[in-house]
Amino acid sequence: MKSEAIYNEVVRHPATFLVKRVEDLPRALAGPIRKVVLENDELNQRFAQLHYWQRAPWWVVSTFVFYRLNMALVRDYKIDPYWHLSWNLEQSLEGRMFLYPSAWDDSGSLTA
Numbered sequence: 001m002k003s004e005a006i007y008n009e010v011v012r013h014p015a016t017f018l019v020k021r022v023e024d025l026p027r028a029l030a031g032p033i034r035k036v037v038l039e040n041d042e043l044n045q046r047f048a049q050l051h052y053w054q055r056a057p058w059w060v061v062s063t064f065v066f067y068r069l070n071m072a073l074v075r076d077y078k079i080d081p082y083w084h085l086s087w088n089l090e091q092s093l094e095g096r097m098f099l100y101p102s103a104w105d106d107s108g109s110l111t112a
Helices: 002-009 022-030 041-055 059-077
Strands: 016-019 035-038 087-091 097-101
Touching (some): 022 035, 022 041, 041 059, 041 097
Antiparallel strands (some): 087 097
């Protein structure tokens, strides 16, 4: 029955990992290469802020703020400090955050 409890908390699909609890984020980023969808409001908000500063046009200020926010995420969620080198952030029109492995191309398939 333990496997059912895990499945109910984290829905896994071949190409998608839905993160519904904060505790599942490190496992999602450390797992095999797949798209990660953040279903948690807290995670969505924090990664949306990070996404904004990653794309901000003021490169000196935005770089500093991005790395400070990244260090806060690393501290709070116990993830790899260099996760942003292996993952790309995208935001949907509804505000949901997606993390794609850097090896994926724009069509959503893995590149060699």
